[in-house]
Amino acid sequence: xxxxxxxxxxxxxxxxxxxxxxxxxxxxxxxxxxxxxxxxxxxxxxxxxxxxxxxxxxxxxxxxxxxxxxxxxxxxxxxxxxxxxxxxxxxxxxxxxxxxxxxxxxxxxxxxxxxxxxxxxxxxxxxxxxxxxxxxxxxxxxxxxxxxxxxxxxxxxxxxx
Amino acid sequence: xxxxxxxxxxxxxxxxxxxxxxxxxxxxxxxxxxxxxxxxxxxxxxxxxxxxxxxxxxxxxxxxxxxxxxxxxxxxxxxxxxxxxxxxxxxxxxxxxxxxxxxxxxxxxxxxxxxxxxxx
Numbered sequence: 562x563x564x565x566x567x568x569x570x571x572x573x574x575x576x577x578x579x580x581x582x583x584x585x586x587x588x589x590x591x592x593x594x595x596x597x598x599x600x601x602x603x604x605x606x607x608x609x610x611x612x613x614x615x616x617x618x619x620x621x622x623x624x625x626x627x628x629x630x631x632x633x634x635x636x637x638x639x640x641x642x643x644x645x646x647x648x649x650x651x652x653x654x655x656x657x658x659x660x661x662x663x664x665x666x667x668x669x670x671x672x673x674x675x676x677x678x679x680x681x682x683x684x685x686x687x688x689x690x691x692x693x694x695x696x697x698x699x700x701x702x703x704x705x706x707x708x709x710x711x712x713x714x715x716x717x718x719x720x721x722x
Numbered sequence: 723x724x725x726x727x728x729x730x731x732x733x734x735x736x737x738x739x740x741x742x743x744x745x746x747x748x749x750x751x752x753x754x755x756x757x758x759x760x761x762x763x764x765x766x767x768x769x770x771x772x773x774x775x776x777x778x779x780x781x782x783x784x785x786x787x788x789x790x791x792x793x794x795x796x797x798x799x800x801x802x803x804x805x806x807x808x809x810x811x812x813x814x815x816x817x818x819x820x821x822x823x824x825x826x827x828x829x830x831x832x833x834x835x836x837x838x839x840x841x842x
Contacts, residue, residue: 581827582738634734636741651734657778658826661805665825670810673778675731 565614566666566707571692574662575705578655579698583633590698597695597702606652606678608660612671615710616691618660619682620652622703627652630698649678663707687711724841725751729761729787730776730803735826739774739803746830748837758782762790769798772840777804777811788818799840803828 572592579590604627607619622630628643631651637643653676664673685708692707726743730736736754743750753770755761759781761773773791777784788800800820804811807825815823822836 578827581829631734635737647734650732654732654735657732658805661778661807661826664806665808670808673806675778675780 565668566663566691568692568694570666571663571705571707572694572696574659575694575696578658578662582655582658583630583698590696590703593695593697593702597704600702600704603680604648604652604678605680605682606656606676607682608653608656608676609674610660610664610667610671611674613669613712614667614671615712617682617685617688617706617708617710618656618663619706619708620656620659620703621706622698622701626698626701626703629701630655653678659705685710723751724748724772725753725770727753727755727761727764727770727773728775729755729758729773729779729784731757731779732776735776742828742830742833743774746833746837748833758784758787758790761787765791765796765798766794769796772799772801774801774803777802777806777815785814785818788815788820792819801836801840 576590580587600621600623602624603621604624605619605621607617610616627648631643631648632641634651635647657676661673689709690706691709694705696703696705728736728739730739740752753764755764757779761775762782775784775787784802791798802815802820802823803826804823805826807823812823821840824832824836
């Protein structure tokens with residue numbers, strides 16, 4: 562997957578998703594300048610890709626930032642209480658759209674799982690980190706990562722790189 | 723007034739689709755369904771003028787919803803609003819009878835681009 566999912570493509574996808582879905586404006590999701598601080602009280606949203614290019618698209622941020630993200634998606638005023646149901650729905654949907662767009666980059670199409678949200682994503686043996694982008698959303702740390710899982714046998718004549 | 727059924731397992735996304743419809747200038751009567759099975763029941767009970775549906779949903783996904791509708795004789799205009807816009811999925815959608823596929827993330831302009839020609 563590393564040869565077909567490039568850093569700049571993932572950044573472009575994430576920025577487009579946030580501009581259209583979350584912010585209604587461009588420029589609020591940028592590369593994090595310097596070293597990313599440790600994300601406390603992390604919340605992870607991910608969606609798994611199944612098929613000839615199995616993997617995962619994952620977003621990780623703090624619980625407070627995920628709450629703000631949910632408020633932005635739902636057009637709620639600052640300070641409005643966010644239910645855990647809404648947070649799971651909103652943050653998961655952002656991961657779902659990022660994952661769907663990452664999947665569209667792949668040369669062979671599989672299927673997309675349903676989005677999941679938890680304090681951490683389950684580890685997959687042999688998974689390889691393809692891209693990890695430390696980003697700043699409205700000045701808060703947020704990481705977008707793409708993982709490749711062990712590939713099943715590919716159709717005859719298919720090359721990996 | 724045009725009656726639309728917005729189908730998505732994400733309540734947040736249904737809300738965004740409905741908001742985008744309004745921003746695109748479509749003052750439609752909106753109903754919602756939380757998955758394909760719920761949509762199928764809603765359409766059997768009271769057929770809308772148009773269905774906007776996600777693809778990837780639990781219970782009954784969007785493409786199977788569309789195939790079920792056509793198999794039952796419903797010719798309801800149907801469009802996908804989905805996070806995946808690959809050529810393969812667009813071909814599948816068209817073959818099953820979908821009028822358009824809007825890939826997420828979307829803008830009001832993207833809605834108008836595909837919906838206006840259908841209305842005309």
